[in-house]
Amino acid sequence: xxxxxxAIIGASGVVGRALLEHLQTSGVSVVGLSRRPxxxxxxxxxxxxxxxxxxxCQSTCSTALADITHLVYTALYxxxxxIAGWHEQDQMQTNLAMLQNLLEPLSSSATLRxxxxxxxxxxxxxxxxxxxxxxxxxxxxxxxxxFYWLQQxxxxxxxxxxxWQFTIWRPQVIFGHALHAPMNMLAALxxxxxxxxxxxxPFSYPGxxxxxxxxxxxxxxxxAIHFSFDKAAFLNQTFNITNGDVFRWQDIWPNLAEIFNxxxxxxNRLPLSQALYDEEHHWQQIVAQxxxxxxxxxxxxxxxxxxxxxxxxxxxxxxxxPAILSTIKLRQAGFHDCIDTTDMFRRWFQKLADLxxxxxxxx
Numbered sequence: 001x002x003x004x005x006x007a008i009i010g011a012s013g014v015v016g017r018a019l020l021e022h023l024q025t026s027g028v029s030v031v032g033l034s035r036r037p038x039x040x041x042x043x044x045x046x047x048x049x050x051x052x053x054x055x056x057c058q059s060t061c062s063t064a065l066a067d068i069t070h071l072v073y074t075a076l077y078x079x080x081x082x083i084a085g086w087h088e089q090d091q092m093q094t095n096l097a098m099l100q101n102l103l104e105p106l107s108s109s110a111t112l113r114x115x116x117x118x119x120x121x122x123x124x125x126x127x128x129x130x131x132x133x134x135x136x137x138x139x140x141x142x143x144x145x146x147f148y149w150l151q152q153x154x155x156x157x158x159x160x161x162x163x164w165q166f167t168i169w170r171p172q173v174i175f176g177h178a179l180h181a182p183m184n185m186l187a188a189l190x191x192x193x194x195x196x197x198x199x200x201x202p203f204s205y206p207g208x209x210x211x212x213x214x215x216x217x218x219x220x221x222x223x224a225i226h227f228s229f230d231k232a233a234f235l236n237q238t239f240n241i242t243n244g245d246v247f248r249w250q251d252i253w254p255n256l257a258e259i260f261n262x263x264x265x266x267x268n269r270l271p272l273s274q275a276l277y278d279e280e281h282h283w284q285q286i287v288a289q290x291x292x293x294x295x296x297x298x299x300x301x302x303x304x305x306x307x308x309x310x311x312x313x314x315x316x317x318x319x320x321x322p323a324i325l326s327t328i329k330l331r332q333a334g335f336h337d338c339i340d341t342t343d344m345f346r347r348w349f350q351k352l353a354d355l356x357x358x359x360x361x362x363x
Contacts, residue, residue: 005029007068010075012038014176018218039179040355051098061105072116078182092147099151115166119148121323130321137238167228168238176218180302187301188308190358193260194286202265203257207312209319210249214242217344224335233333240325244338255342261362271314273305290359
C-alpha cells in the first residue's frame, strides 16, 4: 500500500484504540482523534476533537487531516443509560451530525480515498425483533429507524460526489479496552469479578437465560480493517465479522471463573447497573491493595453495566432470540483470521492486569 496515512476518529474507544495500537505496531502512519486521549498508549500521534463542534472539525480537517488517505470512523454518541437511546431520534440525528461535521470539510481533500464506517448487529434489527438467522450482508435493510442508515446514506452520497470508496463493518459484540466506554463488557465483567472476589463471594452468573451469542475481539477487528485497505474485494462493500465461534454466557461462565481464579457460584440474578455503581469505596480499596491505576468505577466502566444487564438478560425469564451473523463473505474476500472466544478472554484479562487496570488474574 503506497501513500498510506490513516486517521482514526474515536481513537479512545474500544475499536479505535485497538486499531491505533495495531497500525502503530505495523509501521503505518496514523493519527488518532477523540475527545480524550486513549488510555495506556505511549508515543501516539493524537489530537483532541469534539465531533459535535463543527468549527473544531473544520479547523482540524484543514490542518491535521489535510493529507490523510484513509479515514476510519469509530466514534459513537450514546445517551446515559444506554438502551433507551437506541430508539430515540435525537440520538440518531446527533450521530449523523457528528459524521457530517467531519466529512463536509474533508470534501476538499486532495488525498482522501477511503472511509471505513462501523455499524453492528442492530443493522439486522436484533434489538427490536427476532432477526433472520444468520444475518447476511446482502439482505434488504431491516425496516426500523437507525442512525446506521442515516450515516450510510450520507457516506454513499459523499463517495459518489468526491470519488471516495467506503467499507462498512458489522461486528458482533466487541471485546477490548477503553475508558468511559458505554459498551465495554471486559470492564463490566472484570469489576464485577474483582468486587465479588474481594468479598470472598463466588463468581455467580448475574443474569437470566441467555441466547446463543457471538463475539469479536477488538484486535482481530483491527487486523481486518487494516487488511481491507485498498483491496478491490472490500471497496463499497459491507462485511460481518465475528471471532468464528459461538457461546452462551451460562456455558462459558466456568471458563471465566477459572480465569479469575474463583469458584463458580449458583446463578444469582443481580442487575449490575443497580448494584455496582454504588461500590466506589470498596473499589478504591481494591485499587489501593493491588496498586491499580486510580480509575473510578465510572471511569473504567462508563455505562457498560447497563450493557452487561442487556447481554446477560438480567430482567427476563425467557430466552431472547439469537443474533448470529454469517461471515462467509469476509472469508471469500480473503480474511480468514479467527480466535477462540475463551482464549480471547484469557488474553484480554491478562493484558488488563498487566496494564494495572484490573487486579491480577491467574489461570
